[in-house]
Amino acid sequence: MKNNTAVIVMAAGAGTRFKSKYSKLLHNMAGKPVISYLGSLMKKIKPTQTIFVVSFQKDEVMKAIGVAKGFSFVEQKVLDGTAGAVRVALPSLNNDINKVIVVPGDTPTIPQGLIVELMEDKRKVVVVGTRIENPKGYGRIKTDKKGLAIKIIEETDLSKEDKKIDLVNTSIYCFERKFLEQTLKNVAKNKKKNEFYLTDVIEIANKSKVAVGCIDYPYTDNVLGPNDRAGLVEASLAVWMERAVNYLGEGVTILDPSRVFIDEEVVIAKDVKINPDVYLTGNTVIEEDVEILEGCRIGNSRIGKGSIVGPYVIIDGANIGSENKLGPFTYIRPGTKTDKKVKIGGFVETKKITVGEGSKIPHLSYVGDAVIGKNVNIGCGVITCNYDGFNKHLTEIGDNVFVGSDSQLVAPVKVNNNAYIAAGTTVTSEVPVDSLAISRTKQKNIEGYAAKIRERKSKKHGE
Secondary structure: HHHHHEEEEEEOOOOOOHHHOHHHHHEOOEEEEEEHHHHHHHHOOOOOOOEEEEEOHHHHHHHHHOOOOOOOEOOOOOOOOHHHHHHHHHHHOOOOOOEEEEOOOOOOOHHHHHHHHHHHOOEEEEEEEEHHHHHHHHOOEEEEOOEEEEEEEEEHOOOOOOOOOOOEEEEEEEEEEHHHHHOOOOEEEOOOEEEEOOHHHHHHHHOOOOOEEEEEOHHHHHOOOOHHHHHHHHHHHHHHHHHHHHHHHHHEEEEEEEEHHEOOEEEEOOOOOEEEOOEEEHHHHHHHHOOOOOOOOOEEEEOOOOOOOOOOOEEEEOOEOOOOOOOOEEEEEOOOEEEOOEEEEEEOOOEEEEEEEEEEEEEEEEEEEEEEEEOOEEEEOEEEEOOOOOEEEOEEEEOEEEEEEOOOOOOOEEOOOOOOOOOEEEEEEOEEOOOEEOOOOOOOOOHHHHHHHHHHHHHOOOO
């Protein structure tokens, strides 16, 4: 049965409770858009066919889902309800499909096992429900003594007695294809909301003497999507916590799992130590024995074995070698690549540079568009002047170079091996091997001048 099942993902709505100009499906949950979780789930399960019904901000939603074998997209041009959305999708079904599962696109944590269970279920109709203590805002599933679903009642249509029902609709369904196609023809438009409700299929099935199975799913948080921004925050924190706890089980030390935020694609090796308030995002890889101190954000980067990062370091799109020391308050921008035993210290910014083994940029410097050799020491306040207002230019620094504090290297420029740049120098031309570069005006001391200044100021202010 699994090999001839289609999954229809309802991804057309805007999500008005978020009070946002952006689709609810595009809001970030624990590192990626809400709808992308369903895309990832379908890639794992691999049903015969997955159809995403899109409408509001459809291009952005489709981009967030991504492309995969078996994926297709149909547009619901008229937002006429959930039954209308399924009707739009049905003509796109392959001929060999005989089972259709419908899931909401705004429920990112639907378990893989639940979908697989529905794929293997042989009943004509199955609805998934879950019980919550305060069911306000949800449609209720009314069942008989055998646990079969009789009807699904929308929140706006609940009687006083119906409101006592705590089994709520998750909007996850499974249908035999032929039954679904035939029954949808009989769904009438709801007069209150002027929409066609997929939930009406349940009552129609009962009237046709078709038993409707009901799965009473015990893990509520997995099958109910966030209704508003507060719910999204709660769901995100739960996912982040789960990831952090999983890494604890894999040999990673995390001092406070509730204050570490790890994206799904991140890879962390054993014996890494992570302090609080750390964000690891994108395709980041953290190798063994790395220590990440508090307040760091590392995205789409690799951190080599035994390096120490932080505190308060931002790393974006960098490849950091082994046994590096970074921080505090350091900004490592895209294109930064370091060899082993490199130090990039406090209040340093780097961009698109290569740094050789054992080199140091200890503090208060900007180094961009540069190739730096081995065992180079760059003093405090050094700047590579890489931009002329039109183009970026390269600075080349050879091995064993010493760059004195408060120097500027005006690119394009090359400093050869073993050269020495005196503090306060502006380098505008190539520095030969073993040379000293110095460009300062001769110091002149005027004795007694400071005393005369103080005297003039005191007279001016009547002191």
